[in-house]
Amino acid sequence: MKTFRSSEALKGALVSFRKKNKKIGFVPTMGSLHEGHLSLVRLAREENKAVVVSIFVNPLQFGPKEDFWRYPRDLARDSRLLKKEKADFIFAPLPKEFYPEDFETSVSLSRLSRPLCGAARPTHFTGVATGVLKLLNIVMPRTLYLGQKDYQQFRVIEQMVRDMDFPCRVKAAPIVREADGLAMSSRNIFLSRTERREAPFIRRSLEEVERLVKSGFHDASKLKQRALEILKLAPHARLDYLEIVDAQSLESVIRLKPGSKILAAIAVFFGKTRLIDNVLIRG
The missing domain is CATH 3.40.50.620 (HUPs)
Known part of the structure; x- marks a missing residue:
């Protein structure tokens, strides 16, 4: 080399x-x-x-x-x-x-x-x-x-x-994750012990969106609302954004269409450390 x-x-x-x-x-x-x-x-x-x-x-x-x-x-x-x-x-x-x-x-x-x-x-x-x-x-x-x-x-x-x-x-x-689901990132080393314990809720909020879509939910605002309820379990997290968008154009989706490919994407701050994650979902 x-x-x-x-x-x-x-x-x-x-x-x-x-x-x-x-x-x-x-x-x-x-x-x-x-x-x-x-x-x-x-x-x-x-x-x-x-x-x-x-x-x-x-x-x-x-x-x-x-x-x-x-x-x-x-x-x-x-x-x-x-x-x-x-x-x-x-x-x-x-x-x-x-x-x-x-x-x-x-x-x-x-x-x-x-x-x-x-x-x-x-x-x-x-x-x-x-x-x-x-x-x-x-x-x-x-x-x-x-x-x-x-x-x-x-x-x-x-x-x-x-x-x-x-x-x-x-x-x-594909995204590579830690054992608890947190997406691997070079910035993870900046998390305190408390923040590191809470960080997997980023992934869990996206999993909730994915679960709801597969069970028949199609209203993007309700999907985001449920995801934010999960994120509240991480009290030190400060939301930058949580969006549901078309996977190709990245334009916001109001209601999922059958067979469409969407991206649920999130960015969260823990102190000065900003972490991102996402999941691709078929509508």
């Missing part, structure tokens, strides 16, 4: 794979890896001749009062984990090399970036799209692997790749 700081050096290392038409799989991360990230690396390893993992805490996707400087970083630990998973290349660019002083381009999506996380973080997905498109142009993968936990990010990137005619497939893998 080799680690690169320079985009040009990584491009040079990947030339031989492209010349021989060998598939390259790419897993973009911000580091502080957990089992959710590693499951994506394993999937990429199964399907490709070369696996590239980026580790880059992208400053463009953080707002001025968000946790950019607090976000956990441990490249040595991440490298050990990726070596065990047989990743071929780590790309850990330096911010000044990735975004030089004269960098001024941005990529934005007008519709998919506005709801859910975008409502409170209006610049977030512009930063995500800009950073990921730049990474894609460096790596030029056959397949890009993302986790379902960041479902809106998946849809934004999937749409961007389609709109920009970028020649790669975008693949989403």
